[in-house]
Amino acid sequence: MERTELAERLHRAATQAQPIAQLSESSSFDIDEAYAIQSELVAHRVQEGNPIIGLKMGFTSEAKMKQMGVHDMIWGRLTQDMLIQAGDRVPLSKFIHPRAEPEIAFRISKDIGYEIPLDELENYVDGMAAAIEVIDSRFQNFKFNLYDVVADNCSSTGFVVGDWHAPHREIRDLNMRLRFDGEVIEEGSSQAILGDPWKALQAATRLAAQYGEPIKAGYVILAGAATPAAFLKPHQAVQVEVEDLGSVGFETAD
Numbered sequence: 001m002e003r004t005e006l007a008e009r010l011h012r013a014a015t016q017a018q019p020i021a022q023l024s025e026s027s028s029f030d031i032d033e034a035y036a037i038q039s040e041l042v043a044h045r046v047q048e049g050n051p052i053i054g055l056k057m058g059f060t061s062e063a064k065m066k067q068m069g070v071h072d073m074i075w076g077r078l079t080q081d082m083l084i085q086a087g088d089r090v091p092l093s094k095f096i097h098p099r100a101e102p103e104i105a106f107r108i109s110k111d112i113g114y115e116i117p118l119d120e121l122e123n124y125v126d127g128m129a130a131a132i133e134v135i136d137s138r139f140q141n142f143k144f145n146l147y148d149v150v151a152d153n154c155s156s157t158g159f160v161v162g163d164w165h166a167p168h169r170e171i172r173d174l175n176m177r178l179r180f181d182g183e184v185i186e187e188g189s190s191q192a193i194l195g196d197p198w199k200a201l202q203a204a205t206r207l208a209a210q211y212g213e214p215i216k217a218g219y220v221i222l223a224g225a226a227t228p229a230a231f232l233k234p235h236q237a238v239q240v241e242v243e244d245l246g247s248v249g250f251e252t253a254d
């Protein structure tokens, strides 16, 4: 079946760190099929012993949509092997063309199987933190359309989360900065994330329910980057600071 073949192609590209042509060059599929391919792709990781430990939202900010030329919100799955420990040295050879971006993470306290209204969401969250997502499109030149990127699990490849803070409702205008070796590379406000990062979490509850992927207690949900992403180079200190939520970082290696 084509779906199985496309999922395998993406899985191979990720594990071998070898880019492939956009799927949309040779296949045509709709958004539901794109999510079905993603689901099969992630099933390979799960079979290899890396369970799903969270979800990520993508293109929740204008800055990201503009950078990548895709104008719809997307979501993907985070698996155990993607988790980077704060302060780790991360070899870049296992990636194709990795980029980093500043994010806010939520930690889920109760299983969720349906969309939660904005004013009730706080009852399902027991922590929030500064985070960095590392993205690495499996497509040549980091170029894709909506369907390609959804099938490719939304370019997800790694994430690191800072110290957890007690959730608070008012996070609509927190300064967010991405630094390489101390220098500010990208700077923005949490406002860029749908006007309020809690709205990204609400969208995650809606989309997860719609696609039959229950959100479980303990999951980490990434709200989506507030600024464009920046390419990583070896031997850099990568850091994200979020006002009120502290900072988190890692180092890159060859």
Ligand code: OOG
Pocket: 056, 057, 058, 059, 060, 061, 064, 068, 101, 133, 135, 136, 137, 149, 154, 155, 156, 223, 224, 225
């Ligand atoms: C797709 C992933 C988008 C975000 O935070 O908006 C994303 C990409 O940019 O390759 O993770």
Ligand code: MG
Pocket: 056, 057, 058, 101, 103, 133, 135, 222, 224, 225
């Ligand atoms: Mg992201």
